[in-house]
Amino acid sequence: FVDIPFPLVLQHCRRKEGTDLSRAEVSELDLSGSLVCGITADSLIVKNNVFLSDGFAAVGEVRLTGAKIGGNLECDAGTFTNPPRKDVAGSGTALQADGINVRGDVFLRGGFAASGEVRLTGAQIGGDLSCTGGTFTNPPQKDLPRSGSALNADRINVKGSAFFRGTTANGEVRLTGAQIGSNLECYGGVFTNPPQDGVDGSGKALKADRINVGGSVLLNGKFTASGEMRFIGAQISVAFDCENGNFQAATLDLSDALANTIYDPEVKWPVHDKLVLDGFAYGRISTEEQVDVTKRLDWLGLQSTSLFRQQPYLQLAKVLRESGDSGGALRVLEKMEELRRSSEKHGPGARIWSWILKGSIGYGYYPGRAIRLIILLSVVGWIVYGASYDAGTIVPTDKDAYKEFVDPKTERQVPPHYPGFSAPVYSLENSLPLVKLRQADKWQPDPHRKGFLPTSVPWFLRIQILLGWLLATLFVAGVSGIVHKE
Numbered sequence: 001f002v003d004i005p006f007p008l009v010l011q012h013c014r015r016k017e018g019t020d021l022s023r024a025e026v027s028e029l030d031l032s033g034s035l036v037c038g039i040t041a042d043s044l045i046v047k048n049n050v051f052l053s054d055g056f057a058a059v060g061e062v063r064l065t066g067a068k069i070g071g072n073l074e075c076d077a078g079t080f081t082n083p084p085r086k087d088v089a090g091s092g093t094a095l096q097a098d099g100i101n102v103r104g105d106v107f108l109r110g111g112f113a114a115s116g117e118v119r120l121t122g123a124q125i126g127g128d129l130s131c132t133g134g135t136f137t138n139p140p141q142k143d144l145p146r147s148g149s150a151l152n153a154d155r156i157n158v159k160g161s162a163f164f165r166g167t168t169a170n171g172e173v174r175l176t177g178a179q180i181g182s183n184l185e186c187y188g189g190v191f192t193n194p195p196q197d198g199v200d201g202s203g204k205a206l207k208a209d210r211i212n213v214g215g216s217v218l219l220n221g222k223f224t225a226s227g228e229m230r231f232i233g234a235q236i237s238v239a240f241d242c243e244n245g246n247f248q249a250a251t252l253d254l255s256d257a258l259a260n261t262i263y264d265p266e267v268k269w270p271v272h273d274k275l276v277l278d279g280f281a282y283g284r285i286s287t288e289e290q291v292d293v294t295k296r297l298d299w300l301g302l303q304s305t306s307l308f309r310q311q312p313y314l315q316l317a318k319v320l321r322e323s324g325d326s327g328g329a330l331r332v333l334e335k336m337e338e339l340r341r342s343s344e345k346h347g348p349g350a351r352i353w354s355w356i357l358k359g360s361i362g363y364g365y366y367p368g369r370a371i372r373l374i375i376l377l378s379v380v381g382w383i384v385y386g387a388s389y390d391a392g393t394i395v396p397t398d399k400d401a402y403k404e405f406v407d408p409k410t411e412r413q414v415p416p417h418y419p420g421f422s423a424p425v426y427s428l429e430n431s432l433p434l435v436k437l438r439q440a441d442k443w444q445p446d447p448h449r450k451g452f453l454p455t456s457v458p459w460f461l462r463i464q465i466l467l468g469w470l471l472a473t474l475f476v477a478g479v480s481g482i483v484h485k486e
Helices: 292-302 311-322 328-341 346-362 368-390 399-406 421-429 452-480
Strands: 057-059 079-081 093-096 112-114 118-119 135-137 148-150 168-170 172-174 188-194 204-207 222-232 235-241 246-251 256-263 281-285 394-396 442-447
Touching: 079 093, 093 112, 135 148, 148 168, 188 204, 281 311, 292 311, 292 328, 311 328, 328 346, 346 368, 346 452, 368 394, 368 421, 368 452, 394 399, 421 442, 442 452
Parallel strands: 057 079, 079 112, 093 118, 112 135, 118 148, 135 168, 148 172, 168 188, 172 204, 188 222, 204 222, 222 246, 235 256, 256 281
Antiparallel strands: 394 442
C-alpha cells in the first residue's frame, strides 16, 4: 500500500524472501538482472515502465493481477520458474497477470523463458504483445492439475499485434475470445502438445475460439503444430496465411470461422480426418495463377467422411464462381453431390441410379452430357441401321411399298411418292422423343426375316428409344435444377 513517488530500481540484486508490492504505487519498477523468490504485486500501479528483463530470474510465482502500468511491461530475457509440483501449494503459475492493464507494450521475447503457466486472462494492452523468440513450458503431466497450459490469454485485448515469431510453446496456448487490433503472427513458431493417453490437458496446441483479429492470422514460415489447433467462430478481417506451415501432426478446426482471404502455398495440411472446415467462410483464395480445382478438392477431401457436410463445397464453388472459374465451380458441385449420395445409406437400385445421374448429366450440373450421349447414340444407330439397310433388313412399313422393296425385280426400290430411307435421320428420330422426321413411321426392321441381324435390330431400336426418352428427360431435369440439392 506504499506510495513511492520515485523509480524503484533494484538491478542485479538477490532477494532471498518474497517481495510484496500489492496495491503500491510507484513511478517505475526496474528489477533487471535480479533474482527473486517470487513477487506479489496485485493491483500494483506503475506510472511508467516495469522491467523484469535482462537476466531477471524469479523462482516462484510473479503476480501482477489487476496491475496498471502506464508504460511497457518488459520481460525480455527474463526467466520465470514455478512449474507444477505435487503437494506444493502455489506451484504451477510462473507469471500471473490476469486483468492487467498496460498502456504500452508487453514484451515476453528475446530469450524469455517460463516454466509453469503464464496467465494474461482479460489483460488490456494498449500496444503490442510480443512473445518473439520466447519459450513457454508447461506440458501436461499425469496427476498434476496445474500442468498443461503454457500460456492462457483468454479474452485478452491487444490494440496492436500479437507476435509469436519463433515462439516455442510446450503446452496449450489459449486465446479464446481474444481481441487483436492488427495481426496474430506466429511465423516460424512451434506449438507442441500432442495427445497422450490418460493425461488430462494433452492434445491441445492452440485454442483461439471466437478470436477477433483486425488484420491477418499468420501461421507461416514453417510454423509447426503438434496437437489441436482451434479457430472455431474466429473473425479474421484480412487473411488466414499458412504459407509453408506444417500441420501434419495437428488437427486444424476452422468451424464457423470467417476470413477475407486464404493464402496457403506449400502448406502441409493435417492428415485425413484431421481438418474441419464446416462453416468456414472466406472471400477469395490468393494465388498467382488460377486456383487449382483438383488440389482444392483434395483439400476438402481431408475432412472427416463419417458425417458429410455440404457447406465447404458450396463455399469453394462460390469463391470459384466469383473469381470467374464457373467450370471449376461445377466440378466442385458435382463432387459434392457424388459424396453426398455416397454418404447416404441406399440399396443397389439407388446406387445404380446415382451412377446414371453422374454419367448422364453430372447430377444436374452438366446437362450437356445428355446431349452428347444422344448424339453418340444417334451415331451408333446410324451405323447399325445403315448396315441393316444394306443387308435388306430395314423395310418400308407400307404394304405396297414393302412388296416393291422386297421384289427381286425392283432391287429394293420404293414408289416415287414414298420417302427414301436415311440411316442418320432414322437414328436421330428414334433418339429424340417427340421429334417427327417422317422416317420412323415409314421404315422399320423387317418382321419377316430371321437371323441374328434381323432379330437384333428391333431390340436395338427399342433400347434406343428408351435411352432417348431417359436422356431427354434427364436433360430437362438438369436444366431445370430439380436433380441436385444445394
